[in-house]
Amino acid sequence: xxxxxxxxxxxxxxxxxxxxxxxxxxxxxxxxxxxxxxxxxxxxxxxxxxxxxxxxxxxxxxxxxxxxxxxxxxxxxxxxxxxxxxxxxxxxxxxxx
Amino acid sequence: xxxxxxxxxxxxxxxxxxxxxxxxxxxxxxxxxxxxxxxxxxxxxxxxxxxxxxxxxxxxxxxxxxxxxxxxxxxxxxxxxxxxxxxxxxxxxxxxxxxxxxxxxxxxxxxxxxxxxxxxxxxxxxxxxxxxxxxxxxxxxxxxxxxxxxxxxxxxxxxxxxxxxxxxxxxxxxxxxxxxxxxxxxxxxxxxxxxxxxxxxxxxxxxxxxxxxxxxxxxxxxxxxxxxxxxxxxxxxxxxxxxxxxxxxxxxxxxxxxxxxxxxxxxxxxxxxxxxxxxxxxxxxxxxxxxxxxxxxxxxxxxxxxxxxxxxxxxxxxxxxxxxxxx
Numbered sequence: 001x002x003x004x005x006x007x008x009x010x011x012x013x014x015x016x017x018x019x020x021x022x023x024x025x026x027x028x029x030x031x032x033x034x035x036x037x038x039x040x041x042x043x044x045x046x047x048x049x050x051x052x053x054x055x056x057x058x059x060x061x062x063x064x065x066x067x068x069x070x071x072x073x074x075x076x077x078x079x080x081x082x083x084x085x086x087x088x089x090x091x092x093x094x095x096x097x
Numbered sequence: 098x099x100x101x102x103x104x105x106x107x108x109x110x111x112x113x114x115x116x117x118x119x120x121x122x123x124x125x126x127x128x129x130x131x132x133x134x135x136x137x138x139x140x141x142x143x144x145x146x147x148x149x150x151x152x153x154x155x156x157x158x159x160x161x162x163x164x165x166x167x168x169x170x171x172x173x174x175x176x177x178x179x180x181x182x183x184x185x186x187x188x189x190x191x192x193x194x195x196x197x198x199x200x201x202x203x204x205x206x207x208x209x210x211x212x213x214x215x216x217x218x219x220x221x222x223x224x225x226x227x228x229x230x231x232x233x234x235x236x237x238x239x240x241x242x243x244x245x246x247x248x249x250x251x252x253x254x255x256x257x258x259x260x261x262x263x264x265x266x267x268x269x270x271x272x273x274x275x276x277x278x279x280x281x282x283x284x285x286x287x288x289x290x291x292x293x294x295x296x297x298x299x300x301x302x303x304x305x306x307x308x309x310x311x312x313x314x315x316x317x318x319x320x321x322x323x324x325x326x327x328x329x330x331x332x333x334x335x336x337x338x339x340x341x342x343x344x345x346x347x348x349x350x351x352x353x354x355x356x357x358x359x360x361x362x363x364x365x366x367x368x369x370x371x372x373x374x375x376x377x378x379x380x381x382x383x384x385x386x387x388x389x390x391x392x393x394x395x396x397x398x399x400x401x402x403x404x405x406x407x408x409x410x411x412x413x414x415x416x417x418x419x420x421x422x423x424x
Contacts (some may be wrong), residue, residue: 024302026144090154
């Protein structure tokens with residue numbers, strides 16, 4: 001296999017991985033929000049967000065995998081926004097510690 | 098048939114030359130599109146719940162505030178439930194999709210101690226109360242809809258359905274080592290301070306305030322109303338609206354004004370059918386605060402002595418507990 005093709009493949013797979021890890025984070029979040037279960041892999045959601053950011057960050061450097069990378073990055077940014085909103089508004093709406 | 102058409106015909110017959118690399122690329126592209134479609138659908142589905150949560154939090158932070166709903170619920174109970182108080186740490190607030198649940202414990206002073214009276218479990222769908230479950234720990238339940246005929250605290254022009262003489266007899270029969278909560282209807286309208294001065298050896302815990310509707314328990318619009326009043330004893334609970342209050346009467350009036358914009362919610366939270374706050378606030382502002390009935394608590398023997406007071410008209414016994422009077 002040519003080096004260029006292999007490089008493309010690696011970037012594309014990194015892009016797909018960033019989307020998949022972001023979706024796993026969201027799936028875990030949905031399960032927690034809807035049913036209140038703390039899924040074992042969800043104990044460290046920041047790890048998954050970090051993984052998504054790394055994969056997404058790598059994927060945006062290649063033209064062919066850029067859309068996948070942006071997709072993953074977008075999801076992890078939204079997740080970060082969600083967590084920030086929950087934390088800040090949580091203090092506002094609930095007067096108890 | 099010209100040359101061009103011949104060429105087209107030939108090409109159709111021969112078919113397009115199939116390169117193995119092209120088929121592979123096509124398959125890969127189809128596969129990739131298929132997965133992109135699946136994952137984008139999944140993305141949209143997974144974004145729905147978190148987005149709804151953000152909207153819910155925003156509603157309770159900037160729309161009808163969660164703290165406002167909680168204040169309305171707690172203040173309503175202070176003015177509609179005689180002799181009751183709430184503990185801050187007993188509040189439990191949870192949020193789910195477009196809803197908020199609030200549960201808390203209500204206490205009653207019987208003798209010198211506070212006992213759990215009721216457990217409230219309220220669920221708001223945005224600002225609409227959709228569930229109001231109350232679990233009572235009381236032996237004597239204050240009437241659900243206190244009206245003209247079944248009220249425990251009656252205006253001097255009103256009669257009560259229960260036999261007050263029987264209640265006095267029951268009180269006499271109670272052991273000396275008990276403390277009693279009693280609902281006392283007065284023979285005339287009095288200032289709350291006058292009543293406290295007359296009933297020195299017991300705690301006056303709650304006073305029902307005359308708001309111009311209590312002779313018939315009907316508002317100007319013909320709606321049934323129930324007694325409202327305020328806690329008389331000083332309350333240092335951090336949560337209480339009466340904490341550090343210099344005048345409980347003024348705090349009571351202020352609470353009525355604060356609840357008024359949310360009267361529908363207040364009516365749903367309370368057992369009352371109507372509150373008619375505008376009319377009652379107007380009456381109090383013009384005529385001041387006078388009470389026609391109070392809730393007292395203290396040693397059985399001291400409650401018994403109240404029978405000799407001229408201002409006492411009817412008595413209804415509430416909760417009875419073993420001696421805890423440490424004064």
